[in-house]
Amino acid sequence: MKIKVISSSSAGNCYLLYNDTECLIIECGVKAAFIKQALNFDLSKVVGVIITHEHQDHCKAVREIVTAGIKVYASPGTIDAFNLLHHRLNKIEVGKTFTLGGFRIKSFDVKHDCKEPVGYLIEHEETGRIVFITDSYYCPYTFPGLNNIIIEANYSQEILDRKVSEGVSQQFLRDRVLESHMSLATCKEFLNANDLTAVNNILLIHLSDNNSNANQFRQEVLDQTAKNVHIADKGLCINFNKTPF
Numbered sequence: 001m002k003i004k005v006i007s008s009s010s011a012g013n014c015y016l017l018y019n020d021t022e023c024l025i026i027e028c029g030v031k032a033a034f035i036k037q038a039l040n041f042d043l044s045k046v047v048g049v050i051i052t053h054e055h056q057d058h059c060k061a062v063r064e065i066v067t068a069g070i071k072v073y074a075s076p077g078t079i080d081a082f083n084l085l086h087h088r089l090n091k092i093e094v095g096k097t098f099t100l101g102g103f104r105i106k107s108f109d110v111k112h113d114c115k116e117p118v119g120y121l122i123e124h125e126e127t128g129r130i131v132f133i134t135d136s137y138y139c140p141y142t143f144p145g146l147n148n149i150i151i152e153a154n155y156s157q158e159i160l161d162r163k164v165s166e167g168v169s170q171q172f173l174r175d176r177v178l179e180s181h182m183s184l185a186t187c188k189e190f191l192n193a194n195d196l197t198a199v200n201n202i203l204l205i206h207l208s209d210n211n212s213n214a215n216q217f218r219q220e221v222l223d224q225t226a227k228n229v230h231i232a233d234k235g236l237c238i239n240f241n242k243t244p245f
């Protein structure tokens, strides 16, 4: 299994988890054309799209996706917030496991400023157990037996405060970030709270353009965990299996 980052920022989020026969799309917050292009215009192996919440940077392409014949899954609150009626939109009960191709998926609640945001626990025989957390200022849960982690590391408190004092960033924007996105420190606390023994990759996503430092973030998480740590740069494509082989 591989993961491809189509985009990962407040400008748009979309990730493809795929092998030769199937592809799960996580978020569709980019132009549909970019998703189709990344799939070489072959949608036949797409088993579905899972979306965490209704902010545009996570669901921009939802209308075109369902029109193209692909099923979309999200929490009831998120689907309602799309303001779109379509038979390929599926409301998933938070905490209930469902299956898309070889993927077993379960959602859990996260902390963000929208209706019913969720994170996902995704299991596949090739990837093992993956946790996907984005747009959440905190995660109170721990997940046993993780093999791969995809988690937001949006900002560093230090950089954010410096930008405000320099007048580059405004106070109200700073406050919104604190109440809706995950800091590097909180991301590291989450990693510290979970058993990482069987973890192969840690993919850091949704870094803020202004308030992050990719090299520093990667190094700090690497120093703490000694795992394969990646930054979700646009176009990144890496093996995403339960073992490094």
Ligand SMILES: [Zn+2]
Binding pocket: 009, 010, 013, 055, 057, 058, 135, 206
């Ligand atoms: Zn976002």
Ligand SMILES: [Zn+2]
Binding pocket: 053, 055, 112, 135
């Ligand atoms: Zn959001």
